Amino acid sequence: MTAESVRTPLVRGLPVLGNALRMAKNPARFFVDCYREHGAVFRVRMLGREHAVLAGAEAAEFLGTQEGRDSLRSKEFFRGLVDEYGATRTLPGEDGASHKELRDIMRRGYSREAIADRLDEVVAITDRNIDRVWQPGRPVPVLRSMQSLVTDQLGELLTGASRPEYVNDIRIATMYLLNVLVTRSRPRVLLRDPRYRRAKTRVLQLSQEMIDDRSRAEAGAKPAVLIDDLMRANRERPEAMPDSDLMISVTGPYVAGLDTVANTMSAFVYAVLKHPDVLERVRAEADDLFAKGSITEKDLRGIPAIRGALMETMRLYPIAVVQMRTATRDFAFQGHRIAAGETLYIGTTVPHFLDEFFPDPERFDIDRYEKPRAEHLRAGAYSPYGRGQHVCLGKTLADVQMLVTTARLFHRLDLRLDPPGYELKMKTTPTPGPSLNFRVRVAGLRN
Numbered sequence: 001m002t003a004e005s006v007r008t009p010l011v012r013g014l015p016v017l018g019n020a021l022r023m024a025k026n027p028a029r030f031f032v033d034c035y036r037e038h039g040a041v042f043r044v045r046m047l048g049r050e051h052a053v054l055a056g057a058e059a060a061e062f063l064g065t066q067e068g069r070d071s072l073r074s075k076e077f078f079r080g081l082v083d084e085y086g087a088t089r090t091l092p093g094e095d096g097a098s099h100k101e102l103r104d105i106m107r108r109g110y111s112r113e114a115i116a117d118r119l120d121e122v123v124a125i126t127d128r129n130i131d132r133v134w135q136p137g138r139p140v141p142v143l144r145s146m147q148s149l150v151t152d153q154l155g156e157l158l159t160g161a162s163r164p165e166y167v168n169d170i171r172i173a174t175m176y177l178l179n180v181l182v183t184r185s186r187p188r189v190l191l192r193d194p195r196y197r198r199a200k201t202r203v204l205q206l207s208q209e210m211i212d213d214r215s216r217a218e219a220g221a222k223p224a225v226l227i228d229d230l231m232r233a234n235r236e237r238p239e240a241m242p243d244s245d246l247m248i249s250v251t252g253p254y255v256a257g258l259d260t261v262a263n264t265m266s267a268f269v270y271a272v273l274k275h276p277d278v279l280e281r282v283r284a285e286a287d288d289l290f291a292k293g294s295i296t297e298k299d300l301r302g303i304p305a306i307r308g309a310l311m312e313t314m315r316l317y318p319i320a321v322v323q324m325r326t327a328t329r330d331f332a333f334q335g336h337r338i339a340a341g342e343t344l345y346i347g348t349t350v351p352h353f354l355d356e357f358f359p360d361p362e363r364f365d366i367d368r369y370e371k372p373r374a375e376h377l378r379a380g381a382y383s384p385y386g387r388g389q390h391v392c393l394g395k396t397l398a399d400v401q402m403l404v405t406t407a408r409l410f411h412r413l414d415l416r417l418d419p420p421g422y423e424l425k426m427k428t429t430p431t432p433g434p435s436l437n438f439r440v441r442v443a444g445l446r447n
């Protein structure tokens, strides 16, 4: 059988809508079910458009190979967003040398360096949010509270100032941009919605404010590596970072970090509260971690239960279920022919749910990641942060942020599900995560 002769199956779906409803309901489950039924390569239809899907461990590995880099690109998926903001390019939408140039400008700002020496500040920001929102006796809407907390943290760490007054605008603008322009799961006409127009204006205002504030910052101001590096590039190499691109780049941490981190930490709270044995271990470790007051990055190596619970949360509740790409040329994958110009979903998180990689995959088992099991280390098995050249630039920062924040919440608070037997409902746009009505009750302060 020649490579070109393998027929790629088309997943059955509804007229016009295709597979959109099934996918919208539970994207992770949808791609796993299709993989089980059709194998590693199949086609889906969404609202009249057909997309090829490469799924599983080999597809995840493919993203990191030279052939993968030469055959796939991200540009088309971010073009609409770049145009909407009058920019020339944006990191996730560039490929090859242009992508490397932007990634090099932003690498330091998004690295662990941005957070490593500031863990006590992360704790202090978490505490001020706990004191404001997570009060004993009160039901707490988890996702919204996490969104405020994350905005507060990322603002301080990456841009030098917290801007809680913009959290709703960032959230609304990001939602419309991802749904309409990136995933294209909603019609373009929605960009005329006054709610979006207002949020967009406010986000542009936020960008300008951040740039102006940082220009005026005096010596001794809090470090903000990312915004400083972006502004230096704008001054010294305006061809690489023109004003228009600076405006969109300074809000990058919010767009990339707000939903992803808030969703993941909300799912973490649910999963830990749902498993009393895990809760006990998480609390014990968190209490030890904060027993001596100040914490360092080294201390985070000694919290295997919290780390395991976070990794398990990211396995079972992935934020980026697939990576979207366009084929730059004709190529073959496992005998299936993909034509230049086709749009593809790379199902990198499908192995998260497969027994051959994670035995008893539905079980929330926080000990999978320690040696000798180390189930995540098998080739292509675990990809919560994506794969290949666009792999999450903020992943180390995000890991540290989430470990410290969740440890602090469980150290300080006696949280309970509200109601006690609550079963998590998920939202799927703009990114999958716990629904807005997920609440916990603060039964008391532990510390």
Ligand code: HEM
Residues within 6 Å of the ligand: 074, 091, 092, 093, 103, 110, 154, 252, 253, 254, 256, 257, 258, 260, 261, 264, 319, 320, 323, 324, 384, 385, 386, 387, 389, 390, 391, 392, 393, 394, 395, 397, 398
């Ligand atoms: C739970 C937390 C997070 C998850 C699951 C996550 C996941 C991802 C994934 C899957 C991608 C790749 C998308 C693709 O290939 O198309 C990505 C890219 C990116 N992420 Fe994250 N992310 C998280 C948090 C953060 C945070 C906190 C930041 C920074 C503040 C950040 C910054 C970025 C950037 C800048 C990119 C673009 C990289 C590039 O295109 O080269 N992420 N993230």
